[in-house]
Amino acid sequence: MNQSQKEFYEVFTELQCFILANMQKGDINGVTATHYNIIEYIYRHNKCTGKQVAKAFSISPPAISRQLKFLIENGFIEQEQSRADRRVFHLSVTGQGRFIVDNSENFRESVAKGASKTLTKTELKSLTFLLAKVMHNVVGNDH
Amino acid sequence: MNQSQKEFYEVFTELQCFILANMQKGDINGVTATHYNIIEYIYRHNKCTGKQVAKAFSISPPAISRQLKFLIENGFIEQEQSRADRRVFHLSVTGQGRFIVDNSENFRESVAKGASKTLTKTELKSLTFLLAKVMHNVVGNDH
DNA sequence: TATATTTAGTTAACTTTGTTAATTATTAGC
DNA sequence: GCTAATAATTAACAAAGTTAACTAAATATA
Incomplete structure (x- = not known):
C-alpha cells in the first residue's frame, strides 16, 4: 500500500x-x-x-x-x-x-447527525459522494 | 434528518x-x-x-x-x-x-486498494480527511 | 403425464463468541 | 496491616452463526 x-x-x-x-x-x-x-x-x-x-x-x-x-x-x-x-x-x-x-434514533442516524454537525454541507455531500463511489465499486467487484 | x-x-x-x-x-x-x-x-x-x-x-x-x-x-x-x-x-x-x-491481504486492505483504484489521489485524500474528521468527532462524543 | 431436479423455507445439532457472576492474585490507600 | 480496587481467569449461560437433513412446492424433462 x-x-x-x-x-x-x-x-x-x-x-x-x-x-x-x-x-x-x-x-x-x-x-x-x-x-x-x-x-x-x-x-x-x-x-x-x-x-x-x-x-x-x-x-x-x-x-x-x-x-x-x-x-x-x-x-x-x-x-x-x-x-x-x-x-x-x-x-x-x-x-x-x-x-x-x-x-x-439508531446508531447510523446519530452518526449521520454527528457528521452533519462536524462537516459543512458541501463537505457532507462530498463525503457521501466519495463513499458511494467506493462502495459501489468495491461491493460490485465482490461476487 | x-x-x-x-x-x-x-x-x-x-x-x-x-x-x-x-x-x-x-x-x-x-x-x-x-x-x-x-x-x-x-x-x-x-x-x-x-x-x-x-x-x-x-x-x-x-x-x-x-x-x-x-x-x-x-x-x-x-x-x-x-x-x-x-x-x-x-x-x-x-x-x-x-x-x-x-x-x-485483509478485507480493509482490499477496500483501501479498491478505493485507490476508483478515486483519484485527490479524492482519496479528501475521503480520508472527511472520514477522519467525522470519526474523531463522533467517537469522541460517545463516552 | 410421470418422474426427477431445483428451490424456499424449517428443524436439529453443533460451534463460536458474547455476556454476567464469582474467584484468584496482586497492588494501592488509609 | 487491613481494606478496597484492579487485571485477569473460570464457570455457566445466551445469542446467533454454521452445516446437514428434511418438507413442500414449483419446474424441467423423458
Whole structure:
C-alpha cells in the first residue's frame, strides 16, 4: 500500500471498530441492533422474501429463519404466503415494527447527525459522494 | 434528518452491511477476521495489556481472555508477566503472528486498494480527511 | 403425464463468541 | 496491616452463526 492508501486504511480501521462496537449490544425497545436492521430492511423492501433478507445480510437461510420467527412472534413483522408460489412468504412490518423504525434514533442516524454537525454541507455531500463511489465499486467487484 | 443527512445515512447503511458481511466468516490462515484484528492490534501496540485490547474492541475482559488464550495456544501471540505489576501480562506477536499481518491481504486492505483504484489521489485524500474528521468527532462524543 | 431436479423455507445439532457472576492474585490507600 | 480496587481467569449461560437433513412446492424433462 502507498501512503494515501495507508492513511485511508487507518481511518477505515477505526470506522470498522466503531461499527462493530455499536452492534449486538443491549436491546433498545426490545430489539437488538441486528433485529432493528432486519426490521428496517423489511420496511424499506415491503413484501420481500426471507431469501432476499438472507442475501442482504449475507447470512444463511436457517439464521434468517430464526430471526424472522422471533420478529414475527414478537409482533414486529408479519408474513403472508405467496399465492403465485406457495413456498414463498412475503414479509412486511406491523404497526409496532413501523413505530420502532420511525421513532428509535439508531446508531447510523446519530452518526449521520454527528457528521452533519462536524462537516459543512458541501463537505457532507462530498463525503457521501466519495463513499458511494467506493462502495459501489468495491461491493460490485465482490461476487 | 434533512436531505443531505438522509443521503449520507443511505450510503453509511450500505457500508455497515458490507463491513458486517465481511466479518466473522471462514478462516484465512487459520484465523478469523476477529482473530486477525486482535493480532494486528497487538502488532501495532506492542507490549499492550489484555485490558487495553478489551477496551479497543469494546468487548468484556472474559471475552478477550478467551480470544488471547486461543491466539497464544496457536502460536500467534505471546505474553510476558509484567515485573512492575504482576497482575498484568504484556502481549506481543510471534513470528507467525507477524507473518499473518504482513502477508495476508485483509478485507480493509482490499477496500483501501479498491478505493485507490476508483478515486483519484485527490479524492482519496479528501475521503480520508472527511472520514477522519467525522470519526474523531463522533467517537469522541460517545463516552 | 410421470418422474426427477431445483428451490424456499424449517428443524436439529453443533460451534463460536458474547455476556454476567464469582474467584484468584496482586497492588494501592488509609 | 487491613481494606478496597484492579487485571485477569473460570464457570455457566445466551445469542446467533454454521452445516446437514428434511418438507413442500414449483419446474424441467423423458
